[in-house]
Amino acid sequence: MFHYTAETTASVQNAIAALETSLKEEQFGVLWQFNLREKLKEKGFDFEREYVVLEVCNPAEANRVINENVLAGHFLPCKIVVYEGDGKTKIGMPKPTAFMNMLEDDALMGIAADVEARLMKCINRAANP
Template sequence: MNFHYTVETDKSIDETVKALETTLKEEQFGVLWDFDLTAKLQEKGMDFDSPYRVLEVCNPKEADRVLKEDKVIGYFLPCKIVVYEDAGKTKIGLPKPTTLIDLANNEKLTEIATDVENRLIRSIDQAI
């Protein structure tokens, strides 16, 4: 079982992030934070020059559901989607929520994570 989902797009990093913001809204997810990891590493003196953005995304209704079931699951929130350049290609990916939630061994949480994962993957697929 693969712990992540990753696809390529012909869009630029910025175009991909804008497209994701739109498709995520359609699934009731918002981007809480758009973290430019490249800029932060360079600010700290690192020689990392490959574009790499981390989007922290959340659906408040789903976050509320999982936290009411088990507050420890908040350790896994918010969900992350990364947009980065690799070998001249723009890639979009996420760690699968089901992989993390499976650690909790709770069937109700697994059902919620499966739904969230499917919606996030659908958002990514529509953004490419």
């Protein structure tokens, strides 16, 4: 499977706050937060569900990846989405290993697997505080 998703009963905003705290524990920071619902409404589209995209980065890991293979930059920064679905809040991400697998680089796969495990841990901590 190319993605990972956890569920929580917390609100989207509370889940984002918990996620930001959890990410800091793994030296990841939120570079950018994009509220898809607000942007679509601004453009005249009716989208009622809360849906927020976070771009996250750990500078040390980004440096390792780019120095290993410059093409890996196509997949940076990592994205995590927090949204409403089926009466719950979901926190999910595309798996870094799924992206890095396209480059067929064993060293990158090792880094991606480590980053993926750490981000999944952050998501799980945010979903189950």
